[in-house]
Amino acid sequence: MNQNEYGFDTKALHAGFVPDKKTGSYAVPIYQTTAYRYESTDDVAAEMMLEKPGYIYTRLGNPTTEVLENRITALESGAGTVCFSSGMAAVMAAVQNIAESGSEIISSNTLYGGTHTLFFQRFQKRYGIKVVPVDQENFSEIEEAINEKTRCIYIESLGNPTLNIPDFSAITSIAHKHGLPVILDNTFTTPYLFNAKEHGIDIVVHSLTKYMGGHGNSMGGSVTDLGTFDFKGNPRFEEMNTPDDSYHGIVYADLGQMGYTTKLRAAILRDTGSCLSPFNSFLLLLGIETLGLRMERHSSSALKLAEYLNSHEAISWVKYPGLKGDAFYERGKKYLNGGAGGVLSFGIKGGYKSACSFINSLELASLVVNVADSRSIVLHPASTTHSQLSEEDMITAGIDPGLVRFSVGLENAEDIIADIERSLDISQKL
Numbered sequence: 001m002n003q004n005e006y007g008f009d010t011k012a013l014h015a016g017f018v019p020d021k022k023t024g025s026y027a028v029p030i031y032q033t034t035a036y037r038y039e040s041t042d043d044v045a046a047e048m049m050l051e052k053p054g055y056i057y058t059r060l061g062n063p064t065t066e067v068l069e070n071r072i073t074a075l076e077s078g079a080g081t082v083c084f085s086s087g088m089a090a091v092m093a094a095v096q097n098i099a100e101s102g103s104e105i106i107s108s109n110t111l112y113g114g115t116h117t118l119f120f121q122r123f124q125k126r127y128g129i130k131v132v133p134v135d136q137e138n139f140s141e142i143e144e145a146i147n148e149k150t151r152c153i154y155i156e157s158l159g160n161p162t163l164n165i166p167d168f169s170a171i172t173s174i175a176h177k178h179g180l181p182v183i184l185d186n187t188f189t190t191p192y193l194f195n196a197k198e199h200g201i202d203i204v205v206h207s208l209t210k211y212m213g214g215h216g217n218s219m220g221g222s223v224t225d226l227g228t229f230d231f232k233g234n235p236r237f238e239e240m241n242t243p244d245d246s247y248h249g250i251v252y253a254d255l256g257q258m259g260y261t262t263k264l265r266a267a268i269l270r271d272t273g274s275c276l277s278p279f280n281s282f283l284l285l286l287g288i289e290t291l292g293l294r295m296e297r298h299s300s301s302a303l304k305l306a307e308y309l310n311s312h313e314a315i316s317w318v319k320y321p322g323l324k325g326d327a328f329y330e331r332g333k334k335y336l337n338g339g340a341g342g343v344l345s346f347g348i349k350g351g352y353k354s355a356c357s358f359i360n361s362l363e364l365a366s367l368v369v370n371v372a373d374s375r376s377i378v379l380h381p382a383s384t385t386h387s388q389l390s391e392e393d394m395i396t397a398g399i400d401p402g403l404v405r406f407s408v409g410l411e412n413a414e415d416i417i418a419d420i421e422r423s424l425d426i427s428q429k430l
């Protein structure tokens with residue numbers, strides 16, 4: 001049977017790997033090597049000229065990482081994937097591959113903080129790539145922001161920590177009408193919950209550090225070209241359409257569906273060196289094997305928790321797109337399959353002090369600067385990322401001092417809720 005015809009969970013376990021004939025190793029081996037031995041000078045020359053497939057140097061490619069790349073390609077139904085050392089490295093590479101000084105990108109104004117800093121403090125201030133922030137709900141604003149210098153529209157499938165879901169059909173239609181690709185950060189939903197290709201996305205970025213790896217033990221990132229966008233002859237992408245002197249005069253757009261990822265590897269990964277370690281690739285592959293099972297459990301437990309909190313007298317509001325009545329509930333139903341993920345946020349009555357008391361009283365969930373782990377994690381923006389602001393300034397900035405972000409782990413939902421119930425009681429006795 002063609003691998004592409006298998007179901008999601010089967011692909012998550014098998015895609016991209018055939019045990020080698022010599023050892024028959026059923027688990028993907030860790031090729032912990034930097035370089036590869038050649039039979040002859042002709043052999044190495046053919047690989048360097050891209051005439052023969054093979055490995056040259058682990059910065060450019062590695063057999064363990066290649067299995068991970070092929071598995072992600074299969075899960076996203078894409079054309080090709082390149083892995084990176086972290087999610088941020090992947091975000092940076094995905095944009096750098098098609099934008100340079102003097103060009104512009106359009107991005108949602110509700111980005112993950114690290115991506116926001118990269119775009120506005122580095123790309124815009126230091127690298128000369130103008131980033132135009134838009135309200136992703138305002139379609140005329142998006143269309144008006146497009147000009148001849150624009151290279152892409154960049155969005156996230158589920159905002160962190162805003163938990164908003166874009167109208168993918170509307171945004172991708174605008175982009176495609178103007179000959180632009182849409183780059184999507186699919187970290188919070190993963191290909192299990194959101195099928196990016198089906199909804200018009202062209203390029204997908206992941207922080208593999210989160211749900212894809214899923215166990216909070218390995219940093220990693222990936223960029224997948226879904227093979228839907230044609231760069232050939234598009235005047236916006238001059239670099240894709242002219243010979244690359246640094247790589248045998250190759251014209252990447254001539255490679256069709258493989259053009260974007262070939263450039264990503266042969267030029268961006270080669271020059272920036274932000275490659276993924278083979279050991280991390282092995283751990284991330286192990287995590288991906290259970291992605292479907294984990295996303296179902298994260299989502300069902302998060303929904304139970306959201307429903308519990310929604311009727312708790314110590315809670316002033318709950319944000320979770322899987323919860324009936326949430327601002328993004330209908331959109332979640334339209335675009336997400338099988339749940340809304342494991343991250344939710346809520347406001348505790350009593351503000352800053354009560355939120356701190358609640359967090360300090362938790363025994364099962366831990367205060368950790370991460371999300372999307374197998375274990376439950378809690379974060380309080382007012383005492384961490386926004387701690388320099390006064391309570392008044394926080395409210396002006398839209399940060400409720402009582403806001404708690406909770407990443408629901410794979411523990412028994414009853415245990416997570418019992419931990420929260422006990423801590424909420426303490427928080428209200430101040």
Ligand SMILES: Cc1ncc(COP(=O)(O)O)c(C=O)c1O
Nearest residue numbers: 086087088112160187207209220
């Ligand atoms: C949505 C999203 N994208 C990208 C990143 C960056 O990933 P990494 O921490 O692996 O560099 C994060 C990290 O939290 C994230 O939440």
